[in-house]
Amino acid sequence: QRQGFPEVIFGQGKTKEQITKIISSLIFHNEVILVTRVDEMKAKYILQHYPNLEYHQTAQLISTPLKDIPQSKYYVSVLCAGTSDLPIAEEAALTAEIMGVSVKRFYDVGVSGIHRLLSNIHDIRRGKVSIVIAGMEGALASVVGGLVNHPVYAVPTSVGYGANLNGVTTLLSMINSCAPGTSVLNINNGFGGGYNAAQIIHMLENKESEVSL
Amino acid sequence: QRQGFPEVIFGQGKTKEQITKIISSLIFHNEVILVTRVDEMKAKYILQHYPNLEYHQTAQLISTPLKDIPQSKYYVSVLCAGTSDLPIAEEAALTAEIMGVSVKRFYDVGVSGIHRLLSNIHDIRRGKVSIVIAGMEGALASVVGGLVNHPVYAVPTSVGYGANLNGVTTLLSMINSCAPGTSVLNINNGFGGGYNAAQIIHMLENKESEVSL
Amino acid sequence: QRQGFPEVIFGQGKTKEQITKIISSLIFHNEVILVTRVDEMKAKYILQHYPNLEYHQTAQLISTPLKDIPQSKYYVSVLCAGTSDLPIAEEAALTAEIMGVSVKRFYDVGVSGIHRLLSNIHDIRRGKVSIVIAGMEGALASVVGGLVNHPVYAVPTSVGYGANLNGVTTLLSMINSCAPGTSVLNINNGFGGGYNAAQIIHMLENKESEVSL
């Protein structure tokens, strides 16, 4: 009955054999599978055993093939500034998609060139939730928060150097966002952003499944 | 068209005269008013000028009277452990209510007596969103996150001492929650928790107002 | 020959008698006077002894009267988001003016309402230097840095709470700005921002005074 929620394995720090073994027990129950933080080498091994799964290289995810998963009517807007944040942005976007939720990607909208963000704002606003992936000073979360009226999930990344402190500065910065309607995930936790956003879309499309006051 | 969203004034660090002046311009536009972080002394002064507003002492809020605001069909679950976290819990709950959203309060459910939480879990789950207010080690957020399938907003408070570091430990702890479906607000930011939760309920009850993919 | 540079007294932590005594020795040398961080009570005492000086309450500065100081042709743009940052913004603006430099104030341009910033951008760009005063997550510095081609001085303020850590988060955030052409001052150091900006304007208008390569 946890339908729509995949069984998630956190791949980091697990051996390829351990992951394969966990998958085998889950597949047996016919679950939707999602494994995060899988590097290419581990992925190769796992897909030899489970060739029906698919590997998303940028996001470092293994999952039940996306084509087998129906997508939602409403969509989530996923935003980031550029190449360095792509792996986390894709972790977020694909997590949502694996949970059956449509995603629109806005991947070149950093605040140091604000016009690219502004020229996309109409489509960003039409999404029901935004996930903002940003490193360095994380200003994108505040700017987006001020431009949309729906929930914004801010995911700090460890992209930066020096006083970025491996993303801690970005995290603290986002937690202090001056725009209401924003909440924050752990550093590089694209998965968490996608999961939260998908929970909201699920409710929007199945709201009869839970009773009211 | 920002209907349902009150005009919010952050009262902390503003004088009673400054707040009164801002209210006067907003009232003129017939907005829903919400002023946060107003101590009793300031509140008295402001209510002398605007006796139609009401003051919520525990939450330190001034607002348009709640009775004038229609409440939503779905509700938000607001949870905390006890007396020390009450001001922030009420800031969260009242913010949602002022935004027209129903709230169910669960105010004695700390993890050191887990049975109280478990005996309320059915009603907590029936809410569409949970806001978890906790100080010290903030474990309540993780436990609730593992028990519900809807979005959880974790609000760390500065309740604690010593290595609590005025709530920074609670914040970092919540950011690391092992339960997916949780996101985090700034320390003592009950307002932010209520605002985010209300955004979701608004969408659930007005979803036709935004177009799909 | 340090013409144009006032004698600056850091008033914080000095008694009104100490400040008065230092002023008396400087006035004797006919210098331009600037005392920063002077609260109203101290100011009253000092102005009784030196009624020719003037007190700027918001900025907490005492100085040689502004009307006696000629202003530059080029100007500095001073930006901030609103009332809470005003004292530091005025410390920056008045420091520049006391150093003989024109200032244009843009005091309601926070990133959570980005259109106000954009509608002023032409005039901000016409300044030769920008000073950006911001608290919380400090995103304004990055956004401005991306919109102008001249040097930006970012001054973090201690406006914020919780994980703002009294401005340390804002400082670190600004240090990580993704927009090139930005450099950072200490928390609440409006004086430093004004001083640096004035140095640049001085050079622009008197460049013959120093020899080339």
Place this chain on the structure above:
Amino acid sequence: QRQGFPEVIFGQGKTKEQITKIISSLIFHNEVILVTRVDEMKAKYILQHYPNLEYHQTAQLISTPLKDIPQSKYYVSVLCAGTSDLPIAEEAALTAEIMGVSVKRFYDVGVSGIHRLLSNIHDIRRGKVSIVIAGMEGALASVVGGLVNHPVYAVPTSVGYGANLNGVTTLLSMINSCAPGTSVLNINNGFGGGYNAAQIIHMLENKESEVSL
């Protein structure tokens, strides 16, 4: 006369030759041997010289064979959430066992699935001491502390990422536990947890060995 207390060598940062040499001097005195933090490569070398010792791979320990050590009547409950914390959990459990103390392992009882913990609580309570091994936000320590009446040793692990800060967040979180009866060890110090727990069991079973008031 330090009977029951093994001679402990902290293997980390020592070469295989250094460890072997220290063992040789201890064996000469017929002591119980415990070497912690020994990787597989070092272990192989050492066991070639002392084939009578045994290597516990998950815990990275070398010790006098467990079968030679009598176990206590009372037992210690060792708890953790899953695979990532296993090495530290085993360091704790085996340290106790090498000190002659019985251990019951509860290794799949994380707070994000609280029912597994609750269904084991009777047996956990029957132990005389609990050692709780947890990473991320460390909430398990508080939950267990609230459910048992005996001393709880909380061992934070460095399992986590981002704002986990290599276990510092977990440590601070546990230090702030809202459940009385809990105390905390260094990050990954499973050894310390096992050692403390064993001291208590030793006293319970040999209490005549020390005089009363």
Place this chain on the structure above:
Amino acid sequence: QRQGFPEVIFGQGKTKEQITKIISSLIFHNEVILVTRVDEMKAKYILQHYPNLEYHQTAQLISTPLKDIPQSKYYVSVLCAGTSDLPIAEEAALTAEIMGVSVKRFYDVGVSGIHRLLSNIHDIRRGKVSIVIAGMEGALASVVGGLVNHPVYAVPTSVGYGANLNGVTTLLSMINSCAPGTSVLNINNGFGGGYNAAQIIHMLENKESEVSL
């Protein structure tokens, strides 16, 4: 059946009226009462309502009178360096005594005059548990840990200045103690030290009350 465990109220941050109200409900159930962190002014008010309780000024505790509580055969050693740490040392000692546990105080044994510690070591060792209260660099915990074979609870205090960081340095220092058999409580958490120690003594004197393996 939570016999021997008092009902504990954390007085800090509660008003005298709130504390009195909580006491009234507990007294009704005939519990042993312990209120920590009560300043003299609050205490006076509370004792006017409950003159049968007693106030311990140094420790800032209100409790059921000590003379009504039988003391254990085994004792806990409570150690500190001098006057500044007394309030926390007494919080620890009295907590244990209110839980029915005997205490021996060693209150002038700082490491900068190590002979005083050494001349008391025999009696310290005869205790079943040690609680070491120390501020500054907290070295006392390590020295004691190396001299006794029973569990040591280290309670860092916020006594110190500058780089002591309000006790955070002391806490981190104690967590790194080189002596095995030591575990750590929150800064100034004398209560926690006393509570843990009392749990151990309770088991030593009532061990039949829990079943063996």
Place this chain on the structure above:
Amino acid sequence: QRQGFPEVIFGQGKTKEQITKIISSLIFHNEVILVTRVDEMKAKYILQHYPNLEYHQTAQLISTPLKDIPQSKYYVSVLCAGTSDLPIAEEAALTAEIMGVSVKRFYDVGVSGIHRLLSNIHDIRRGKVSIVIAGMEGALASVVGGLVNHPVYAVPTSVGYGANLNGVTTLLSMINSCAPGTSVLNINNGFGGGYNAAQIIHMLENKESEVSL
């Protein structure tokens, strides 16, 4: 129209293929090229494709050949203490030069041998801006700030060990400089220092390009 400003690529964290591809699109537009943080191996690959570019090994930069770029009349003074800071000093100096700005290098002027600094002070002062590169305690920035009347950009480096905290100490130290007229860049951000300095020189030599008040 961003004439004089090169297109800058941050090479760190990008593959040699990605960098080559970005260069190809920029060259097409006939831009001045600057790629920072390129190690020797990547540089070799890139220069095989674009043999007209040049690699500056110490600074780890690839750029349009310097000989094709006209240099300014005014110059920037770049200062550091010695060999360890050279890579960052050269990143700063070359960034300025690639932006068409003359540089004078003062590379052996650390504060522990202050006479070397003093014997160069005349030439340092003749520059229009100073960039001070320093690691460890970063004292050089304050000393230089006190000796010159033009803007100083302080660039902390991660040169140091232990309590240097990878340059964070140097950064905080520079932010607290007691000499007015100093502002600070991120750790190791030589690029930022050069870029800011060049902005100023550009204005000094083209000031007619922007309108006055």
Place this chain on the structure above:
Amino acid sequence: QRQGFPEVIFGQGKTKEQITKIISSLIFHNEVILVTRVDEMKAKYILQHYPNLEYHQTAQLISTPLKDIPQSKYYVSVLCAGTSDLPIAEEAALTAEIMGVSVKRFYDVGVSGIHRLLSNIHDIRRGKVSIVIAGMEGALASVVGGLVNHPVYAVPTSVGYGANLNGVTTLLSMINSCAPGTSVLNINNGFGGGYNAAQIIHMLENKESEVSL
């Protein structure tokens, strides 16, 4: 036989009655008395009881009258930048003098005006030890360390604001000094600087009192 070493009482956090009581027991033994961190109000009370002692207001010290203490042949150089650091500088200087050691004060030698330091360097060098008192970025310690060949004690003060972090930045900066021959005391620990310096002078003048190798 601890001749020359005064009995030192750390006054901070002790009541005037407690201090008076400790003095009374020491005076009985005819010791040299030194009480640090005594504010004016406490001092008044104490001197009423012990009118033979003297109060040094800037340094906040009470001591045996200086005129009763013979001064050494060699002297200690005490340096600071100006008024804000005076209390700590005097704590250092007077501690040395109370221990019978001569002091030469250099109190206006901050690095932002390096010529004042240089014009005094001959006399500073003639001292046998230097104590450098500095706040903000603490650069003075490095500059002095590079100019003298004797031991330098660096005492960071909490003078500064913002990113000074109450002196922690100054402390870390001094710990990283690039000049060999420098060691560091706690923030505001002028006493420690004076005490260490006096130990050295004592040895220089009484070296026969300890045996050689």
Place this chain on the structure above:
Amino acid sequence: QRQGFPEVIFGQGKTKEQITKIISSLIFHNEVILVTRVDEMKAKYILQHYPNLEYHQTAQLISTPLKDIPQSKYYVSVLCAGTSDLPIAEEAALTAEIMGVSVKRFYDVGVSGIHRLLSNIHDIRRGKVSIVIAGMEGALASVVGGLVNHPVYAVPTSVGYGANLNGVTTLLSMINSCAPGTSVLNINNGFGGGYNAAQIIHMLENKESEVSL
């Protein structure tokens, strides 16, 4: 005239060629040579070029042969707890010896076995200065400081794990030492400890070389 002071090269972060080149210029001036932080591979290369120098492997130092350097009459006591701190202890000891100062080593005197320290205390006291090398909680510095009457240099090491924070905890702990007469060096800065100690011994044996008051 800097007689007795060697020319010191900080080898860390320098290539073997760079070090060799610096040595060649110094040897030319007939200086005493000291190169710190040289690993075995670099050392081999350097000694092929300068076979008259000698390499001290534990300390990772290259120097003028010790047998060519006369040793002082007075000695320095160098203390540490065991094998892990040896490299830093030897860096300190050899630095002093290369500066012509006698050293007595006490290398097994950690506080968790305090009797070994106490049984050596007579000889430790006979030294004129103590250098205490310690990791973890650094308690040894306080204990020694309380037992000797001469200056103590505390050198924190990065030996430890978890909350040791790579020696930062040890550093802060030592800075807070409760024993007067102690000052602190950077983490792992054995060189600094030896250098300071040697400065004192030089003065004791050559005091006529500097003039008195």
